[in-house]
Amino acid sequence: MAGIDKRITEEEALLLHSSGRPGKLEITPTKPMATQRDLSLAYSPGVATPCLRIHADPSTAYDYTAKGNIVAVISNGTAVLGLGDLGALASKPVMEGKAVLFKRFADVDGIDLEVDTRDVDEFINSVRYLGPSFGGINLEDIKAPDCFIIEQRLRELMDIPVFHDDQHGTAIIAAAGLFNALEMTGRDIKETRLVINGAGAAAIACAELFKSMGIPHGNITLCDTKGVVWKGRSEGMNQWKSAHAVVTDARTLADAVAGSDVFVGLSAKGAMTPAMVKSMAKNPIIFALANPDPEITPEEVRQVRDDAIVATGRSDYPNQVNNVLGFPYIFRGALDVRASTINDQMKIAAARALAALAREDVPDEVDAAYSGRRLRYGPEYIIPVPFDPRLISTIPAAVAQAAMDTGVARKPIVDMDEYRRSLRLRLDPTADSLQLIADKLRSSPRRVVFAEGEEERSIRAAIAYRSGGFGHPVLIGRENVVKEKLASLGLSGIEPLDIQNAKFGAPEIERYTDFLYKRLQRRGHLHRDCQRWVNQNRNVFAACMVATGDADAMVTGLTRSFAVSFEDIERVIDPQPDHIVFGLSVLATRKRTVFISDTTVHERPTPEQLADIAIQSARMARQMGHEPRVAFLSFSNFGQPMRDRAAHVRDAVSLMDKRKVDFEYDGEMSADTALDYDLMKRLYPFARLSGPANVLIMPALHAANIGAKLLHKFGGGNLIGPLLIGMDKPVQVVQMGATVNELTTAAIMAAHDSLAR
Ligand SMILES: NC(=O)C1=CN([C@@H]2O[C@H](COP(=O)(O)OP(=O)(O)OC[C@H]3O[C@@H](n4cnc5c(N)ncnc54)[C@H](OP(=O)(O)O)[C@@H]3O)[C@@H](O)[C@H]2O)C=CC1
Ligand SMILES: CC(=O)C(=O)O
């Protein structure tokens, strides 16, 4: 089976849990707690005011406390994964894990609570009085049938969403995977025969959701430790099993599975045998979801059949059907509309949104998180993977919308597009910077040439560009090669532009050659040199398209170094008159965005060049929605210590004084002064910036390059660029290792540049 990761060892797992601060979780404050004043505001006496406000109006607890973003993960440890009743304490690693997943995937603050009782009433009473503390309750790993009673009673008693993850989280993800697997194998949901092994929390909830999706009651057979749950059976039954009992002669799992289309395991390790797999219908669908070890491994299935679609609950096999894809996002959506409950419509909306997302092209950042395995809708990719960054904007929005449609949202969302943007921003700090640009571009789409059109990354970026509504992408490359790649990627709808193809033709080549010859004839180049470049060099061809107005912008750089690509482009396009060409890196973190230049071109810019770079960087910052505050950086602050190289930067600031610009700038100053506004005001009260600098003009290329990379590596966040600034036509050159996402961003930036001219 493709792409299976190296298995982890028990030692590795123990080391992870014990290393550093033991466990996986810590709590950090969100407000400054550095001075006496901070303490007065956040604690006594300041804290009294919000207390009194909440007393007067309980709904303001969502405004003055963290309640609205905290979900308690609560268990008594009676069904820890598929390991059975390990008790409350031993369930803590799983509950801490769920809390971490809440934070990592949906920016929900999860807190684990292990309740040491097996008594249903005691458990309910322990939880019901905790309601004021949390925005929601995620019940976890509580055995059936207790979990049904507990969830039902708590839902009645509490005014916040109560959701048993093993039931509904699992059912939602299994339903999403099942939608797609049925579609892939051409099955009609009404005709599908399905066996669920297990008749506990997860199994009963799956049976219920599958039936509400359209699988007839009689087509689902449940099995448990006593065999088939048949109508009339009395041993080991309860009311929840009885509701799903069917009339059948089958008595064992083997009987039930023979000839069936789908097996869903929510029971225990090894419950399914290869012989049973053999007995299933053609193209069987096998979800072996017991954790940590499935009912049957994908390898065991492969040994007896090669036509099966197999999923497990584990991260180290393809098709991970696991509730991690659900609970973080479902609660995110529910919390954001202050839903009073999580109802069936919200669950079905989540399942449908997940299924639909799996059918879309996968960004290659996601592939990279999975050892470079190429994830593409098909038998080994029926459901999105947990590290897909699109989940955060897709699933909560679908859940929130369903909550609003069904009247359980106490704080409906007014602007859904804005909500999606805010969701993206929770995990991707660049979303904000790019949103403004993306919106402008969508209302005025542009034609962008991807010079390296035969590259898979270019093809996928072109598709992403088009489907983002940014305009028409042009892929330069041999027609048959591009078409074959499009087909192998399961994509279509873009006609490649084949330079050599007679259909495309002589007139353009002639026109571009004439254009280039006019430019270069007095720079020592012959007509035939120009013809060869246009015919054979895709960067030159693409640049000619842009230069002559046949396209609005171009991107390149995947296959050649910056210097080589840039040399090609310079043959065709000059710097903008009175402009300097340089590289601008944009680093966006959750707290701030900074623009750093020049990160690519000038090794030691002169004071004049530094001033030019500052002016153009500030303009770019403004275009991206940031009011520029420019700092000219050095190792010294306003003349101390005074050395030659610092004087060089001071000269740039003096030049700026003469240029009468319409933005704030100052310097020379050190990086800490520039970024720490309190420090700047305390030590240099005369400094002219009205806040921390957000445009950093570096004294030299090595400082710029090193600084940008250090900030990125230590500070986290996302790096856009370096963007090529100052060419007479919109061009972007990405770095050779650029991802599809980076190339798409470069295309968007280039296209936006053409709007701004
Ligand atoms: N992939 C995922 O996202 C998830 C996977 N799971 C997995 O599903 C399994 C069940 O969890 P959960 O529903 O919470 O637990 P429960 O304790 O509520 O239910 C367990 C059920 O499995 C049945 N069972 C146990 N062993 C066997 C066996 N050998 N053959 C047939 N039936 C068996 C039990 O039968 P009986 O009623 O006779 O005791 C019971 O009905 C676990 O392995 C868990 O890891 C759960 C949630 C999410
Ligand atoms: C994934 C999960 O919640 C379980 O196996 O119990």
Ligand SMILES: [Mg+2]
């Ligand atoms: Mg669980």
